[in-house]
Amino acid sequence: MRILLFQLDVKWALPSVNRAHIESALSVQPSCDLVVLPEMFTTGFGAASAAIAEPAENSETLAWMQSLAGAHDCAVAGTVAVRDGASLRNRFYFVKPDGSFAFYDKHHLFVLGGEDVYTAGTTRRIVEWRGARFILFTCYDLRFPIWCRNREDYDVALFSANWPTARIGQWSALLRARAIENQCYVVGVNRVGTDPACDYSGQSAAIHPFGHELASCGNAEALVMADLDLERLQHLRERFPVLKDQDR
Numbered sequence: 237m238r239i240l241l242f243q244l245d246v247k248w249a250l251p252s253v254n255r256a257h258i259e260s261a262l263s264v265q266p267s268c269d270l271v272v273l274p275e276m277f278t279t280g281f282g283a284a285s286a287a288i289a290e291p292a293e294n295s296e297t298l299a300w301m302q303s304l305a306g307a308h309d310c311a312v313a314g315t316v317a318v319r320d321g322a323s324l325r326n327r328f329y330f331v332k333p334d335g336s337f338a339f340y341d342k343h344h345l346f347v348l349g350g351e352d353v354y355t356a357g358t359t360r361r362i363v364e365w366r367g368a369r370f371i372l373f374t375c376y377d378l379r380f381p382i383w384c385r386n387r388e389d390y391d392v393a394l395f396s397a398n399w400p401t402a403r404i405g406q407w408s409a410l411l412r413a414r415a416i417e418n419q420c421y422v423v424g425v426n427r428v429g430t431d432p433a434c435d436y437s438g439q440s441a442a443i444h445p446f447g448h449e450l451a452s453c454g455n456a457e458a459l460v461m462a463d464l465d466l467e468r469l470q471h472l473r474e475r476f477p478v479l480k481d482q483d484r
Contacts, residue, residue: 237368237392237464238268240310243440243453244277245429246398249288251278255300262308265459269366271304273314274396274427275375276326281398282433283350285317292320292327301331309333311365314425315342315374315396323355328372328396330363338363340372344380349433351376362390368466370394378410378424386418388479391469395424400434408439415443419472419479421450421464428457445472 242261247253254277262271278297279285290296297316305312315328326342341357360383361372371390375397377383384393393414399407407426415422422443427436440453442462451462473479 237270237366237466239423239442239462239464240265240268240271241423241425241440241442241451241453241458241460241462242271242273243425243438243456243458243460244274244427245457246274246277246280246427246431247429248280248431249284251288251290251297254278255297259304261459262304266461267308268310268461270311270313270370271308272394272396272423272425273312274425275315275398276317277314277396277427279317280431281349281375282431283353284432286324286353289317289319289324292318292325298329298331298337301329302335302337305331305333306335313372313394313396317354320355324353325357326351326354326374328361328374328394330361330365330370330372330394332365338372340374342374342377343383344376346376368392368464372396375399378407378414381414381417384414384418385482386420386479390420391466392421392423392464393418395422397424397426398431398434398436399426401437402434404437404439408441411441411443412447415445416447419445419476421445421469423462428455445469
């Protein structure tokens with residue numbers, strides 16, 4: 237399983253600019269199975285993003301993701317601010333090349349950052365793709381191990397994030413913790429750059445179930461490939477079946 241981590245310098249409130257930049261950058265990348273983008277990759281994160289939230293029933297970015305996935309024969313994943321009826325959602329889309337998609341609405345809203353203008357999701361979302369089971373999480377979810385707990389139902393945890401520089405050490409530590417305790421691969425994709433509230437220094441990474449980095453992006457815009465060995469993961473779980481002993 238080849239996963240491309242796209243650590244993007246998101247341009248504030250400029251969806252068309254961000255989409256065009258992503259499309260151009262991917263045009264010269266090698267093939268992969270999945271591209272993972274940061275949280276709110278078209279707008280930047282925050283309550284202000286609600287002002288330009290896309291209608292969920294006619295999302296321009298979702299249509300663009302479907303086109304991009306089809307053109308590159310890979311899945312594309314990342315979160316978008318959408319308006320779903322009367323509710324605003326921070327929606328994590330996982331889009332396959334045939335145009336089908338699944339989504340996860342962020343469960344843990346970052347109230348300190350004004351995210352309580354959104355409505356929290358209540359359902360975990362697991363997507364099967366090319367032999368792997370992916371669970372979708374968004375940014376602040378990373379701090380909540382019970383919500384993230386592996387019920388022996390996923391192989392890879394995806395975290396799409398806008399995690400600020402001030403707490404970047406915690407980001408890296410928690411990515412490792414979630415991988416170790418859930419005996420899974422973890423892929424966390426953060427942004428770089430600035431917005432009206434924060435600075436971001438990336439440190440996106442793919443983490444092995446034992447907690448070491450398989451790939452990392454540093455603190456600048458970058459596209460980095462990670463190769464996940466699903467057969468090896470199964471072997472590790474059989475040799476050391478820690479998930480069998482977890483509290484239920």
